[in-house]
């Protein structure tokens with residue numbers, strides 16, 4: 489059967505990823521995957537960063553990274569809408585600037601990652617992994633049973649990233665993102681965005 493036509497690309501003007509070979513910053517649809525052996529994987533540069541809880545003066549930077557990653561500060565996931573600005577936000581700071589954000593909220597007794605975004609220039613340097621570990625530590629402190637995340641079927645890099653860090657699929661909401669966008673849009677590597685994939689990591 490012929491694939492359905494893809495009506496438009498994601499209407500997000502900013503690059504989401506960085507080429508691991510040349511460093512070029514890439515809109516989602518321009519990304520492509522390469523498989524390498526462990527020895528030849530292309531890590532990013534070594535970057536010194538710190539992770540801390542966001543404070544009121546981070547608001548503008550948080551709005552900006554949300555705008556670049558998602559186009560707004562309200563995020564639909566797990567069947568509801570989350571407001572990043574009302575969430576528990578952890579920021580990664582490098583060179584005195586915001587390098588990445590993880591926005592967290594309680595959802596049905598679990599800690600949910602509402603948004604995780606690392607600016608392309610800092611990707612591959614451990615910032616995203618450190619933000620996830622800080623979120624897991626917070627869930628552990630609060631004695632929550634799990635940390636969960638929702639991502640889309642196209643975002644192969646994120647699916648790799650989360651499974652490498654102990655997350656396991658538990659639910660797929662097939663077609664829900666087509667309903668959300670009102671059409672089939674192109675995402676990572678031009679893959680049609682259709683499904684919300686939910687993963688969770690147990691917290692001991």
Ligand SMILES: CC(C)(COP(=O)(O)OP(=O)(O)OC[C@H]1O[C@@H](n2cnc3c(N)ncnc32)[C@H](O)[C@@H]1OP(=O)(O)O)[C@@H](O)C(=O)NCCC(=O)NCCS
Pocket residue numbers: 504505506507508509529530531532557604605606607610611612613614615616617618637638639643645646649652
């Ligand atoms: C997914 C994302 C949060 C990961 O953040 P990050 O800071 O690159 O994460 P890390 O550096 O800790 O780990 C990235 C992994 O990809 C590898 N990698 C190598 N080069 C890379 C590059 N240029 N860019 C990204 N990752 C690279 C890293 O080695 C690491 O792999 P490993 O698990 O085998 O060690 C980040 O790429 C991002 O913000 N993407 C766009 C938005 C997005 O997809 N968010 C998640 C949706 S829920």
